[in-house]
Amino acid sequence: MTASQLSQDPESLLPAAARRRCPCRGLDWCLLLGLCALGAAILGLALCSAWGVLARPLGTPETAPAGLSRAEDVGAQMLATNSLTNDRQMKWDYHPDVDGVIFSSNFNYHKDYDELEVKVGGLYFIYAQLAVTCTVRNCTKERTINLVINQKSGNTEIPVLTVSLHLSSKSEDSMSKFSAVLRPLKKGDFLFVKLKSNGKDDDDWHLEQTNKKDNFFGLFRLPRSAEPTVQ
Structure with missing residues (x-):
């Protein structure tokens, strides 16, 4: 067996039909979508906080009512x-x-x-x-x-x-x-x-x-x- 054969992705050795049914790719996509949703939530929170600062009249102290x-x-x-x-x-x-x-x-x-x-x-x-x-x-x-x-x-x-x-x-x-x-x-x-x-x-x-x-x-x-x- 050659070195190139040993380095192959184990999933690639499966028949094509079996590869389509493999859940690991679906899990990868779920993880990616979850990270995107988390990033969007963090960005939204940051934008809301920034807007709260910019909405204050110019020169207004941080402790304004x-x-x-x-x-x-x-x-x-x-x-x-x-x-x-x-x-x-x-x-x-x-x-x-x-x-x-x-x-x-x-x-x-x-x-x-x-x-x-x-x-x-x-x-x-x-x-x-x-x-x-x-x-x-x-x-x-x-x-x-x-x-x-x-x-x-x-x-x-x-x-x-x-x-x-x-x-x-x-x-x-x-x-x-x-x-x-x-x-x-x-x-x-x-x-x-x-x-x-x-x-x-x-x-x-x-x-x-x-x-x-x-x-x-x-x-x-x-x-x-x-x-x-x-x-």
Whole structure:
């Protein structure tokens, strides 16, 4: 008997009909299909986990309330439309077809006044991010830029959240800060945002525009179980 005969697959020595009936090939296929199903399940779990991270608004801390994932149903998130850092009331892009914008039926945006009207009362998680960048070779001027979210109820206006950046020659070329607060809001309340600065319109620092999603303002209503009684 030659070496080539000894190295043959034992199954190949069986008659053709017997080889077709041999269950070992069927077991191989079952094992392969099982491994494919396991791989698909692991991939699906990984994609779900990644989507949970990407769905958070930009800059939101990992420890943000679980209700943030429901923002598309009960919340709003808008993007700044201007790069200047002078004192002014900020304008926002609120169109839901823009990447980074969320706008549910719980709100109306009055673009003539740049105010967001709350249509459903409750306890809200209100948040904002302020991001600036140096537009010259070296930004040496010291200044402070404040983004202030104000609540208007009737004739009363109250600041509810302030995001501050203190800039100097020691600052990095790009800086950002995220902040948030819990606040009860009533139906008919308005929110508007003002930018306050001790610099000039042509200052070296501008709002970040490379990624327009870096400057945003948003809020979402918490579940009823977490809401106080709001009249």
